[in-house]
Amino acid sequence: MQIVKTIGELRPIVQKWRREGLSVGLVPTMGYLHEGHKSLILRAVSENDRVVVSDFVNPTQFGVNEDLSTYPRDLERDAAVCEEAGAALIFHPEPEEMYFPDNCTFVDMDSLTKGLCGKTRPTHFRGVCTVVSKLFHIVTPDRAYFGQKDAQQLAVIRRMVRDLNFGITIVGCPIVREEDGLAMSSRNAYLNEGERKAALILHKSLMLGEGMLKAGERDAAKVREAILGNLGTEPLARADYVELVDAETLEPVEKVERPILAAIAVYIGKTRLIDNFTFAAEK
Ligand code: PAF
Numbered sequence: 001m002q003i004v005k006t007i008g009e010l011r012p013i014v015q016k017w018r019r020e021g022l023s024v025g026l027v028p029t030m031g032y033l034h035e036g037h038k039s040l041i042l043r044a045v046s047e048n049d050r051v052v053v054s055d056f057v058n059p060t061q062f063g064v065n066e067d068l069s070t071y072p073r074d075l076e077r078d079a080a081v082c083e084e085a086g087a088a089l090i091f092h093p094e095p096e097e098m099y100f101p102d103n104c105t106f107v108d109m110d111s112l113t114k115g116l117c118g119k120t121r122p123t124h125f126r127g128v129c130t131v132v133s134k135l136f137h138i139v140t141p142d143r144a145y146f147g148q149k150d151a152q153q154l155a156v157i158r159r160m161v162r163d164l165n166f167g168i169t170i171v172g173c174p175i176v177r178e179e180d181g182l183a184m185s186s187r188n189a190y191l192n193e194g195e196r197k198a199a200l201i202l203h204k205s206l207m208l209g210e211g212m213l214k215a216g217e218r219d220a221a222k223v224r225e226a227i228l229g230n231l232g233t234e235p236l237a238r239a240d241y242v243e244l245v246d247a248e249t250l251e252p253v254e255k256v257e258r259p260i261l262a263a264i265a266v267y268i269g270k271t272r273l274i275d276n277f278t279f280a281a282e283k
Helices: 007-019 035-047 075-085 124-139 148-163 186-190 193-198 200-214 220-231
Strands: 002-004 024-029 050-055 089-091 143-147 169-173 237-246 260-268 271-279
Touching (some): 002 007, 007 024, 007 050, 007 089, 007 124, 024 124, 035 050, 035 075, 035 143, 050 075, 050 124, 143 148, 148 169, 148 260, 148 271, 193 200, 200 220, 200 260, 220 260
Parallel strands (some): 024 050, 050 089, 143 169
Antiparallel strands (some): 237 260, 260 271
C-alpha cells in the first residue's frame, strides 16, 4: 500500500490503473480511522479493483469555534487499518496541497444543508461539498463510500452528485456501533469515562423513538418529544436538535407516512455527537 501526499503523485497512479481497465473506489475520511471506516474500506475493496482512502482533516468544514486544531490524528494507525482492509493507497495531503492561499471557489447548496446540523454549523456542508468535489476530481473514482451515521452528509453528497452530473456511484453504508450501542465516531475519543457512559443515551433515546414508530405511532411531534424527554434524563446530555425529516429532502415531517430519517445531535459535555435511524412505514 502506498501513501501519497500530492495530487501530482496520485494522478499518474490512478491513470495507470485506468489504462489497465481497473475500477477505482474512494473512501473519503478525515483519518483517525475506526471500525466504521474499516467497514467502508472493506465494502469498497469488495466492489472495486483498487481502493483509495483519503485521509485529510478538511479545514473548510470546521466553523471558527470548532475542533479543527484538536481533531484527533494518527496516520501510522490509519495506515495499518487501510493496509489490513486491503486499500491500495492513502491520499494524505497537507491543507496547502488542497487549497490555494487565495482559494475563492466553493461548492454550495440551496436546500438540504440549512436544517439539522446546518442550523448550528452554517458553513459545514459548503466545506464538505467543496472538499468532496475536489477529491472526486483528483481521484476520479467509479464509486465513493460514505457512512449512514452522517445521514445529512450522505443525502447532501447524493444530491450534489446528481445535480452536478459527477457520474460517480455513491454507496451509503450502515452505521457501525460499539457493543453497547454507541455509534462509532472519531470524536468518541474526546469522551472521558463518565461521558462515554452518558453517551449511550443517544442510541437508547433513538431506540425508544423507533419502538414507538414500529408500534404504529405516526405523529412525528410525539416521537420527537419522547426522544427529547429521554435525552433529558441524562444530566451530561444537552440536545442540539432532534428532528424527524423526509429521508430524501430532509424537510421536517408532521406525519410519518413515507421514509423518514430521525436524526439527533447531542452535546455530551463539550463533545457534540450525532446519531440517527431511518424508518419506512409499511403501506
Ligand atoms: O465524513 C467525513 O469524515 C468528512 O466529512 C469527509 C466526507 C471526509 C469530508 O471531509
